[in-house]
Amino acid sequence: MAKAPGQKLKLLYIVKMLEENTDEQHPMSTAEIISRLDANGIHSERKSIYDDIEKLIEFGYDIIRVQSRLGGGYYMAGREFELAELKLLVDAVQSSRFITTKKSRELIKKLEKKAGKHDAGKLQRQVYVAGRIKTENESIYYNIDTIHRAIQENRQISFTYMDWNLQKRLMPRAGGERKVSPWALIWREENYYLAAYDETDDKIKHYRVDKMGKVTLTDEPRAGVAQFADVDPASYTNRTFGMYGGREEIVTMQFPKRLIGVVLDRFGKDSDIRSMGQDVFRVRAKVAVSGQFFGWLAGIGPDAEIVSPEPVAVEYKDWLTAILKNMSC
DSSP states (O other), X not given: OOOOTTGGGHHHHHHHHHHHHOBTTBOBOHHHHHHHHHHTTOOOOHHHHHHHHHHHHHHTOOXXXXXXXXXXXXXXXXXXXXXXXXXXXXXXXXXXXXXXXXXXXXXXXXXXXHHOHHHHGGGXXXXXXXXXXXXXXTTHHHHHHXXXXXXXXXXXXXXXEEEEOXXXXXXXXXXXXXXXXXXXXXXXXXEEEEEEEETTTTEEEEEEGGXXXXXXXXXXXXOOHHHHTTOOHHHHHHHSGGGOOOEEEEEEEEEEGGGHHHHHHHHOTTSXXXXXXXXXXXEEEEEEESHHHHHHHHHHOTTOEEEEOHHHXXXXXXXXXXXXXXXXX
């Protein structure tokens, strides 16, 4: 006897409707399952539904049968993500600076499908982050994928580097064509940065990924093996302020003890910290000496002090003096 049309798809339809429409408070009755299958052109009988559910449970789906005077039904108990996990992912997507507004909506819609229709509304959350500006570079997701592929396949990349103009648009920088060897993607201060070796200038450089356009793979193998051989990405990120370059120095700084949290956030828990009495401590760390490093110190205020080396301390004072001279009062 020939099978009724659509029977090969029946199990898939049952799984889909249980995932999308049921939970512990909203089981689906056998009659409703039969009705929905009929609406999709699949004729079913009550006994065959029992057999189908048993096969799905045997396969590994966590389907629970509820019995009650009203008839009971079935619901999908085990899901790929718990509701609390989905809420966490939605918050991360909404608050992420590098994900565009359009892509945020698309990703959240996909996450809602993982929750089922009865919990989807609970994912309509709003995360408020002061000063948050979403990127407008829709190609960033594909650029990140291309960079990962280049690192895995040991190939160089080419791209156009861009800058903002006064009309608030990203435009190609003059001479913005680049060809570099990518070595690491770094998440820093709510942005993705590429750490790469520039063979022409023989140095490590950083690029904001959301300002990179037309990222393409080249057939040339990566250079910079020696330059990145001893680089630990975690410590490298901590000492590179604002992902701007600068000569590296071992610097000893002094802070009041109330700022220990700020220092640990900046240099990590493995940093060399020593108590200097009841009220202050010193930290010895390798940093990239630059205007961004000095700006971080200045932002802390007069309680932050460079102890050594003396040339760096003098450079910091000169930097502050130059700023004061440029102020028009």
